[in-house]
Amino acid sequence: MEYLPASIETKWQEYWKTHKKYLASESSDKPKYYVLDMFPYPSGAGLHVGHPLGYIASDIVARYKKHLGYNVLHPMGFDAFGLPAEQYAIDTGQHPAITTAQNIKTYKDQLSKIGFSYDWDREVITSEPDYYHWTQWIFMQLFNAWYNQATDRAEPIKILLEVFEKEGNKHVKAAQSDSTPVFSAQEWHTYDEEQRALILLNYRLTYLADVVVNWCPALGSVLANDEVKDGFSERGGHPVERKKMKQWMMRLTAYAERLLQGLDVIDWSDALKDIQRNWIGKSIGAELKFKVKDSDLELTVFTTRIDTIFGVTFVSIAPESDLLTKLTTPEQANQVADYVQKAKNRSERERMADVKTVSGAFLGSYAINPFSGESIPIWVADYVLAGYGTGVVMGVPSSDDRDYRFAKHFQLPIRCVIEGTEELENPTEKKQGKMINSGFLDGLNYQDAILKAIEHAQAQGFGLKKINYKLRDAVFGRQRYWGEPIPVYYKNGVPFLISEEQLPLILPQISHFKPTESGEPPLARAQNWLHEGKYPYEQTTMPGWAGSSWYFLRYTDAKNPQAFASKDATTYWGQVDLYMGGAEHATGHLLYSRFWNLALYDLGYVAHAEPFKKLINQGMIQGRSSLIYKQKNAEVFLSHKLSKGQDCQELHVDVSLVTNDVLDVEAFKKWRPEYANAEFVLDNGKFECAYQVEKMSKRWYNVVNPDEVVARYGADTLRMYEMFLGPLEYSKPWDTSGIDGVSRFLRKLWRTCIGREGESLLSKNQPISDKENKILHNLIKRVREDLDRFSFNTVVSSYMIALNELNSLESKQQEVFEKFLILLSPFAPHIAEELWHLLGNSSSVIDQPFPMYDDKYLKESGFDYPVSVNGKLRASLWLANGTDAETALSQALALDKVQTWVEGKTIKKCVFVPNKILNLVV
């Protein structure tokens, strides 16, 4: 009987489905294990061979854990709101829901062919009202919460209201907007509903504010910081500009410190943690007040290097600062106005592209260094960012590169305050050392100087220790149609929540998906879309990351109509034990999810603070493009080697026309009829292509579709080959020609077990030989150990080695091969199940307990020692266990090969490490 993957794979997929093999349940005595894949966005292009890499790995883990006796939750669903479907809707008029449904179907078809063990009963789709009902609900919880810095957690807003009633906001320590007014209890009582609502917006975890946002005119929407790369939109690559707009925001910054601390207790790669740490960007420093000379004004600067305070020779402020006019003297007014005008006109991208250009203007007034009493000039400069720190910088040209460039350019004095920097042409090259020219700080190293300076500033009352974060609050609105409606309506321009009973707020039907002619979001087109018939609803929708920020919680209780998930369910399943996905979500999804989960934790809805216990970033599978060479100005193609040194044009050819770098010329001519009559110069009868590793993309004709691979080799081969390619975390090119190795292995396994008529070729009921046991138990040990450390590629080679070894033996016991099939089933479940049944079993292989190994079969009676002389390998020597160093030495010296190297020399030392090595030093 032949191994025909196509028929057995569909058969078993059907069987597992109808026998509900993958359903997870909350009522189980077994320990739980939650394996999750990152939420896919179902794009129209479907899956290529790189996408399932992580899914296969997580599926192997899910199946392995099931064999080990865990109650496994392994769900899948779709992040279905998003730009591509909407862009398509704008172009064609087709409703994005239709496109999305089609794409989801394509994805599910493709996924189902690979044999994943997903519990499809828990599928979630973010664009369905049953789901976004709860996305909206979570938004409302965040709206009704504030961050109490005194208790260091989010609390219901009504606690804050009670405080306001009693004592106003004077003593409230909260994460709040900068512009929050200070008021007393009496004042609070005089405010009307709308005034109170506006004040509360300064505290809510989701709030409406005027902010400078990333506006992408081509997409007609604002974008989050992580959706902008180098001044262009991540999706589509359109230019992005800075614009001030009224926007819904998430008070992410309230959680900066806890998001940072939380990284210490989760098992993620250091690389990923570092990305998040950098993004949060904590810096510890000091805030200092500089009095302005001959004025009541004060400037507050933020610095991380207060130790260099005696090196300050100027102060610079951001062009956006409100203080600018007050600090500018009449003589300087024109010059400053000119400069500010120029600076504002410089776009964000220009400023980024051209970091080296120094510009600024003197304001005419002076500040007083609080430490030295010295007067120093105040400048305006566009290298100072209004949004970071206080928007005012103390210029220390001897220790800071930008200050140095600025001082050089405007010929401001440079004073060295670190020992050894005076001799340097550029003193900023040395940033640490003993302090000099620094009054009472002289002689201290920089850390001690920082502590002493802060102490001094605090004692004198002009400064205090201060922590700053680069992290910004996240913009939470999009001027788009295809997203969750924000459950808010407006009364006189003041936002109010709808009530929970009114959820879900359904996305209304509209006729066109473009923004209106007057530039309003598409939802402005909705007819009679009013709250209680009179109040307009919010017209922006939630961003793509809303639905994906909590989907892992929904899976625990996916069908619950009463809650986003019951506390019992989220508590039972707890953290995601293994989260598999790409590192590209480091500053987006992975940060936002942690934030939402923390907020829900503070408010008592989930029992754990961190959602993802362990996270593995699978690498990317790159394309391996095939290239051919055509002579310029001639219809002549040259085989790769012949093209060297020739003046040739390089063309990408479709990788499906190429086998082992040899081009099927006839197929190529069919594909590219314009070259049907071209001449092909062969090399040794073959037309060879060059190759290049690059991103898998249609434009390079290097996309390989998993469906095609499954059709040709079977899902088991695809699964094993993706794992065999190399360590999961690495990026590596896909080369279809390598797949034969895995395919041969599975066919060999089949032929070893099953004869022509489907009969077992294995012997039964005979004692298992020591050799067989040794091979089997070695394999069990390796598979378990390697799977426990997620080393999937080495497991595949272990199977191959074991099969080769078993095949070299005379007797083949069915019992041994049955164990082998269980070991194999996480990787290749279909063939394992088929052979399991053909060998006479009626149960399912995927339910079998994972084999255990017994050390007694692995023990060796001795070891074949490498014998080296002066570290160079010269011979090998078999010694029984327990041989002592002396005997080992004398036996080694008896070897001819050793004699040649030690003859006439004295043996200085003999290194004997049992079961490792014998090394003679002469």
Next chain:
RNA sequence: GCCCAGGUGGUGGAACUGGUAGACACGCAGGACUUAAAAUCCUGUGGCUGAAUAAGCCGUACGGGUUCGAUUCCCGUCCUAGGCACCA
């Protein structure tokens, strides 16, 4: 510029705490079976010297160091990929 990860045969990679570098595959070469092809099986395959499956030398990006012994640890340089980037 800063932060992080990584450089091993023609290719993907293995070597788990410093102990026989190149497992397992692909590819290639040769052979067997076959009318032929596919499939399958066998042999060889890091480089150099050599008739050699005798022996030796070199070899894990490069240059040093520690060690009896380094792909593995340390220092420096180069390269590649990722992240951040006037963040005070």
